[in-house]
Amino acid sequence: MKLKVIDKTDTEVRIEIVDESxxxxxxxxxxxxxxxxxxxxxxxxxxxxxxxxxLFVKTKDVDPIVAxxxxxDKLVEVFEEFKNxxxxxxxx
Amino acid sequence: MIPVRxxxxxxxxxxxxxxxxRRVSEFENPGKVLDDLGIDRYCCRRMLLSHIKLVDTxxxxx
Amino acid sequence: MDIDIIELSDTKARFVLxxxxxxxxNGLRRVILAEVPTMAIDYVNxxxxxxxxxxxxxxxRMGLIPLITDLESYVLPEDCDCGGEGCTRCQLSLNLSxxxxxxxxxxxxxxxxxxxxxxxxxxxxxxxxERQTLVLEAVAKLGIGRKHAKWQAGVGCGYKNMPVIxxxxxxxxxxxxxxxxxxxxxxINNDKLEVTDPLKCNLCKLCMGxxxxxxxxxxxxPNSYIFNIETDGSYPAKELVIQGADTIILKAGQLKEIxxxxx
Numbered sequence: 001m002k003l004k005v006i007d008k009t010d011t012e013v014r015i016e017i018v019d020e021s022x023x024x025x026x027x028x029x030x031x032x033x034x035x036x037x038x039x040x041x042x043x044x045x046x047x048x049x050x051x052x053x054x055l056f057v058k059t060k061d062v063d064p065i066v067a068x069x070x071x072x073d074k075l076v077e078v079f080e081e082f083k084n085x086x087x088x089x090x091x092x
Numbered sequence: 093m094i095p096v097r098x099x100x101x102x103x104x105x106x107x108x109x110x111x112x113x114r115r116v117s118e119f120e121n122p123g124k125v126l127d128d129l130g131i132d133r134y135c136c137r138r139m140l141l142s143h144i145k146l147v148d149t150x151x152x153x154x
Numbered sequence: 155m156d157i158d159i160i161e162l163s164d165t166k167a168r169f170v171l172x173x174x175x176x177x178x179x180n181g182l183r184r185v186i187l188a189e190v191p192t193m194a195i196d197y198v199n200x201x202x203x204x205x206x207x208x209x210x211x212x213x214x215r216m217g218l219i220p221l222i223t224d225l226e227s228y229v230l231p232e233d234c235d236c237g238g239e240g241c242t243r244c245q246l247s248l249n250l251s252x253x254x255x256x257x258x259x260x261x262x263x264x265x266x267x268x269x270x271x272x273x274x275x276x277x278x279x280x281x282x283x284e285r286q287t288l289v290l291e292a293v294a295k296l297g298i299g300r301k302h303a304k305w306q307a308g309v310g311c312g313y314k315n316m317p318v319i320x321x322x323x324x325x326x327x328x329x330x331x332x333x334x335x336x337x338x339x340x341x342i343n344n345d346k347l348e349v350t351d352p353l354k355c356n357l358c359k360l361c362m363g364x365x366x367x368x369x370x371x372x373x374x375x376p377n378s379y380i381f382n383i384e385t386d387g388s389y390p391a392k393e394l395v396i397q398g399a400d401t402i403i404l405k406a407g408q409l410k411e412i413x414x415x416x417x
Contacts, residue, residue, distance in 0.1 A: 001408045005416060017409070021300070023184040024405045030177035065417050072406040072413075078178055079406075081155055083399040086169075089159045090392045093207065096218035096277055097386075102309040104220060104386055107276035133310060147281045150206040 006054065013064040018052050021045070024075075025053050031071040031078075037062045094143050100135035112140050160353065160380075167383040167391035170316060170353075179313055179379045186308035186398040188299040191230055192388040193221040193270055195248065195304075197293040204286045212280065216292050217304040219260045220273040220387040223296070225397070227269065230296045240293070246270055248292045254282030263292070270294065273387030307388050308398075313381045315374035317355040321347050325369035331361035353380060 002018040017025065025043045032041035040058040045051060057064040094109040108129040115125045126137050161168040171179060198213040205212070227243075234244035248263045261275030282288060299306030319339070325347050332340045332347070337354045340347060340361065347370070361370050385394050 001405065001412065003409075003412050003416065020405070021184070023181050023189060024402065024409070026177045027175075027181040027402070028406070028409075030175050063417075065413050069410050069413050072410045075406040076403050076410075078155075078174070079182075079399045079402045082157075082171075082174075082178075082182070083396055083403075085155060085157050086159075086392075086395055086399070089157050089169075090162055090395075093215070093278060093280060096215050097303070098309075102303050102306045102386060103384065104218075104274055104277065106278060107274045109278065110276070147206060151281070151283045153206065 008064075011060060011064065012058045013056070013068075015055050015068075016052050017055055020053055022053075025055060027075055027078075028055070028068070028071055031074045032057060032067060034074075035067055035071065038064075038067050041067075093147055094145075095139060098133075098136040098139050101133060103131075103133070103136050105131065105136050105139050109140060109143070113145075162392060164390050165385050165387065167381070167395060169381050170378065171313070171381055172316075172378045174377060174379075176377070179381075181402060182395075182398055183311055183313055183381070185401050186311050186383060186394060187306065189401050190307045190389070190394060190397045191223070191225065191296045191298055191401075192305050192307040192386075193223040193228065193294050193296055194302075195219065195221070195292040196245075196295040196297065199291045199293075200289075201291070202287050202289040205280045205282055205288050206286075207280055212288070212290070215279050216263075216290075217302075219263075219277055219279075221265075221294055222269070222271055222273050223307070223388045224267075224269045225296075227267070228296050230298075245293050245295045248294060249290075250279075250292070251289045252282060252287065254286040255284045257281045258288060307385055307394055308383055309386050310384045311382065313379040315357065315376075316378035316380055317352050317357050318373050318375050319349045319352050319355060320371045320373075321349070322369045322371070324367060326367065330364050331370055334360045334364045336360070 001020060004016040006016055007014040029041050029043055032038050038059050043053050043055045045053045057068060059067050094106050096106045098105050108131060112125055116122050122141060131137055155174055156172040158170040195216045198216055200209045203209055203212060229244055231238040231244045246267045248265045250263050252258045252262060258279045259275060260272045260277035260279060263272055265271050280288060297305035327342055327345050327347050329342050332342055337356055339350055339355045341350055357372060357374060359372050362372055383391055385391050389397060
């Protein structure tokens with residue numbers, strides 16, 4: 001994974017995420033939107049095979065990069081919970 | 093030769109071919125044989141159902 | 155979040171996943187289908203081939219054979235210290251040397267690592283005739299399904315919404331919905347309409363359409379999914395689901411790490 005920051009202000013950020021797809025970005029977007037400090041979060045893949053996805057986040061009173069970091073923490077939590085639960089149920 | 097995997101979903105179907113061929117040649121119902129072999133999806137079923145074995149035709153040549 | 159496992163065998167898993175966002179469920183499906191690394195033959199040195207198939211066709215057939223994957227001993231070539239050139243950490247070789255007349259099976263491949271062997275030994279590779287020979291060395295590497303279907307660990311992996319079928323009091327048990335249902339979910343038992351197995355329902359809602367008095371109602375339960383997962387043999391089904399979750403965790407961790415650097 002590689003990141004390219006295209007635009008950044010105090011409340012807005014536009015990042016190109018190289019070598020990723022809907023798999024990560026759609027879940028990340030949903031978790032970003034569940035954060036009340038995030039006004040807008042979306043991503044765009046111009047062409048599925050020749051371009052890389054671009055993530056856009058707009059926030060109020062918080063650095064958007066911090067918001068993305070917190071969302072990725074939440075994503076880790078969700079899948080850790082899933083993994084532990086699945087492991088418990090599967091070994092029963 | 094029978095393709096190794098189903099073109100659509102990627103399930104390995106080649107390993108079921110020999111049993112399928114044998115049982116169908118013994119006049120069993122192909123649909124039932126496919127059910128027994130655990131090939132449920134129609135994408136995988138058509139792989140076996142529509143396969144034509146050409147290796148015997150080509151075998152004399154190199 | 156809640157999980158109910160309905161079926162779990164070596165090759166198949168079926169479970170109900172409750173109280174998660176659609177995006178998370180879809181992320182899990184996508185990662186199992188296309189982003190869990192598996193082992194597959196990527197390069198074939200053909201020393202002798204006088205069989206009826208071309209070298210390329212043999213190589214394709216070799217590539218599609220599922221190999222049991224050991225993620226502890228191997229890394230993806232692009233993450234390897236050797237930079238993808240090929241070393242014992244990122245690749246292994248399998249050898250095949252055969253002469254006709256007999257059918258060559260995937261089980262005839264001799265692996266240099268006893269832990270990474272073919273998952274299915276009964277795949278016919280080629281039918282060799284008298285005086286036909288095949289000698290080759292195959293190099294297997296880790297890869298992901300997004301690049302090529304041979305690295306796809308989860309096959310036929312998908313989910314549907316959990317159906318909720320409610321039958322109202324005023325149902326007159328006419329039985330027309332029973333005939334209409336393509337999945338045979340409904341039965342009439344002692345003059346009463348009953349649901350046998352709601353998991354079988356495919357949410358087509360034909361029963362709702364045929365009912366004149368609107369006595370039956372089928373809805374999708376929000377945030378509840380029935381997952382169906384099948385593996386190609388490179389992992390047991392349980393392991394595959396856990397590897398899928400691990401892959402997403404790894405990705406999210408990487409993203410956070412890189413963001414901390416640029417902040």
